[in-house]
Amino acid sequence: MPMYSEEIIEEIRSRNDIVDVISSYVQLKKSGSNYFGLCPFHNENSPSFSVTRSKQMFYCFGCHMGGNVYTFLMEYNKCTFPEAVEELAGRCGYALPKQPMSNAQKKRQTKRTKLKNIYKDAANFYYARLHSSGGKAGMDYFRNNRNLDSETMKNFALGYADKKWDSMYQFLKQKGYEEEIMKDSGLVVFDEKKGPRDYFINRVMFPILDASGNPIALGGRVLDDSKPKYLNSRENEVFEKRNTIYGYNIAKRTRRDMFILCEGYMDVIALHRAGFDNAIAALGTALTKQHVKKLKDSHKKIYLCFDSDFAGVDAALRAIGMLRLLEVDCKVITMEEYKDPDEYIKAKGAEAFEERIKNAENSFLFSIRKRREDFDVNDPEENNRFFRNMAGRIITIPTEIERENYIVVLADMYNVSPDSLRELIRDVSKNKDELNAIEEEVYKGYRKSDFFNENDEPKVSTFPKKVDAKNKSKEGLKETEGILLTWLLDEPALYSAIKEYIDPMDFSEGLYRDIATEMFESLSEDKEFEPASIMCAFEDNEAHQEIAKMLHTKIEGLESKKDKETLLKETLIKLKNEGLNNVDKTKPGAGKRIRKIKEDIRNLRDIDLL
Numbered sequence: 001m002p003m004y005s006e007e008i009i010e011e012i013r014s015r016n017d018i019v020d021v022i023s024s025y026v027q028l029k030k031s032g033s034n035y036f037g038l039c040p041f042h043n044e045n046s047p048s049f050s051v052t053r054s055k056q057m058f059y060c061f062g063c064h065m066g067g068n069v070y071t072f073l074m075e076y077n078k079c080t081f082p083e084a085v086e087e088l089a090g091r092c093g094y095a096l097p098k099q100p101m102s103n104a105q106k107k108r109q110t111k112r113t114k115l116k117n118i119y120k121d122a123a124n125f126y127y128a129r130l131h132s133s134g135g136k137a138g139m140d141y142f143r144n145n146r147n148l149d150s151e152t153m154k155n156f157a158l159g160y161a162d163k164k165w166d167s168m169y170q171f172l173k174q175k176g177y178e179e180e181i182m183k184d185s186g187l188v189v190f191d192e193k194k195g196p197r198d199y200f201i202n203r204v205m206f207p208i209l210d211a212s213g214n215p216i217a218l219g220g221r222v223l224d225d226s227k228p229k230y231l232n233s234r235e236n237e238v239f240e241k242r243n244t245i246y247g248y249n250i251a252k253r254t255r256r257d258m259f260i261l262c263e264g265y266m267d268v269i270a271l272h273r274a275g276f277d278n279a280i281a282a283l284g285t286a287l288t289k290q291h292v293k294k295l296k297d298s299h300k301k302i303y304l305c306f307d308s309d310f311a312g313v314d315a316a317l318r319a320i321g322m323l324r325l326l327e328v329d330c331k332v333i334t335m336e337e338y339k340d341p342d343e344y345i346k347a348k349g350a351e352a353f354e355e356r357i358k359n360a361e362n363s364f365l366f367s368i369r370k371r372r373e374d375f376d377v378n379d380p381e382e383n384n385r386f387f388r389n390m391a392g393r394i395i396t397i398p399t400e401i402e403r404e405n406y407i408v409v410l411a412d413m414y415n416v417s418p419d420s421l422r423e424l425i426r427d428v429s430k431n432k433d434e435l436n437a438i439e440e441e442v443y444k445g446y447r448k449s450d451f452f453n454e455n456d457e458p459k460v461s462t463f464p465k466k467v468d469a470k471n472k473s474k475e476g477l478k479e480t481e482g483i484l485l486t487w488l489l490d491e492p493a494l495y496s497a498i499k500e501y502i503d504p505m506d507f508s509e510g511l512y513r514d515i516a517t518e519m520f521e522s523l524s525e526d527k528e529f530e531p532a533s534i535m536c537a538f539e540d541n542e543a544h545q546e547i548a549k550m551l552h553t554k555i556e557g558l559e560s561k562k563d564k565e566t567l568l569k570e571t572l573i574k575l576k577n578e579g580l581n582n583v584d585k586t587k588p589g590a591g592k593r594i595r596k597i598k599e600d601i602r603n604l605r606d607i608d609l610l
């Protein structure tokens with residue numbers, strides 16, 4: 001991974017104003033000295049996402065996501081730090097120096113770059129071919145069979161691979177690509193006898209784009225009913241099916257609070273065409289752990305919209321198990337009577353589909369409804385087994401209140417009394433084997449730990465952590481420190497009035513003390529304190545969030561000068577008292593420090609600061 005020097009990182013950061021950059025992703029409105037918009041990191045209806053030009057920081061008062069312009073890009077595009085640096089360098093026209101890399105890195109890097117380039121060129125070639133006279137077959141297919149307009153074809157960069165067996169090969173050769181990379185890309189197959197042949201012949205083409213919209217693979221579909229219906233270019237350094245979500249590059253900007261997860265490319269495209277910009281599909285035949293983790297990180301609800309055939313229902317049940325295991329809110333949009341969303345929209349239109357979204361079924365109830373079809377409910381014994389299965393499923397629900405809600409709803413739906421259902425639950429819960437089998441069935445054999453066991457540690461949720469009583473006083477203290485730091489950042493002139501009373505050592509050890517040290521140093525030299533710049537010294541985004549949080553502490557009740565004086569004094573006294581606790585009494589000079597703090601506290605009570 002390329003590393004850039006601090007100077008370069010800072011130069012690029014300062015050339016990219018955070019308000020300008022974020023505006024191209026989030027609609028912002030000016031309010032006072034801040035800009036506000038709907039947070040792209042959590043679901044909300046009223047804006048609590050703020051961007052401040054003077055601080056060059058963003059911060060969400062709802063989910064506490066925050067940081068500088070790099071943090072934003074990394075979180076928004078789910079990219080690495082070097083990638084964020086590269087993107088911003090490109091944005092401001094900064095020429096990054098070539099990186100000294102190891103040979104292995106160089107090889108990998110150049111291969112990645114070559115692959116990305118070849119897919120980009122190939123996608124452009126197929127797109128141009130679709131729009132040429134030779135592309136009529138593909139164009140007819142998209143227009144007549146799929147009812148697509150030019151805009152949709154452009155948005156998804158759709159294309160056409162013609163009937164000649166070496167169009168792509170000739171194009172790539174003329175572009176100067178080596179045979180090695182053609183082979184690795186999977187676009188050309190080298191046959192010992194027949195020589196080079198295109199992998200995609202007479203197919204409509206669907207480039208597969210990464211989250212930033214770069215082609216990383218190509219998919220092709222036949223125009224008729226011949227087999228195989230779909231082909232994908234091969235997996236390699238830039239493309240892994242298990243990690244890729246089709247349509248995500250567009251859907252990530254949706255205003256809706258949920259994604260519609262469907263089965264294939266055509267479903268996604270048909271839904272986007274009908275105005276549902278939140279449609280996505282997992283690549284490959286089944287949803288993977290990586291897909292599910294990505295969906296969880298998006299903080300969106302997931303509405304499943306799979307085919308209504310047996311395989312589709314099976315895939316939906318599997319997805320529900322995995323999503324529920326990670327506590328992702330999910331529902332099911334049924335396409336019953338129609339095969340898939342594409343067919344449904346063609347027959348009934350977008351409004352009817354919107355109605356189906358509104359009536360989406362609770363995923364837990366869906367699972368039970370589908371499970372019931374496996375039992376002959378006219379046979380009392382089978383019926384009993386069905387209810388035991390239902391009872392076992394209710395036991396898997398983590399909270400008492402939710403379990404109770406489901407008992408009432410299910411008893412009503414399936415005509416049993418809530419009490420007999422409760423009794424059955426007690427009975428099944430005593431039978432460990434039966435319960436394990438049901439759990440296995442619900443979660444499809446997955447355990448929560450399975451999602452986090454590939455060296456990728458569970459990502460710590462960016463939502464406010466539950467604070468237990470022990471941590472509460474610490475949190476309160478940090479708030480006091482945050483008030484002072486935020487205040488000084490907003491009103492640097494205050495520093496001269498209080499500087500003799502404040503010492504970084506009074507702040508909590510760690511980030512708070514580090515930031516206080518940096519800030520007081522800048523202020524004492526009459527220099528501007530730039531938190532967004534300081535942040536770059538901290539590698540992980542969690543530190544960025546913590547810094548953004550401390551520098552966005554809400555300061556309330558400052559109507560008059562007297563209010564200000566009172567709050568400032570209270571804050572300083574609280575801080576000094578904590579400073580007293582921070583003194584390490586085993587160290588030399590401790591006595592002197594304690595005397596100084598006590599004197600400060602006495603003085604603070606008597607004098608006027610402002």
Ligand SMILES: [Zn+2]
Nearest residue numbers: 039042060063
């Ligand atoms: Zn938020």
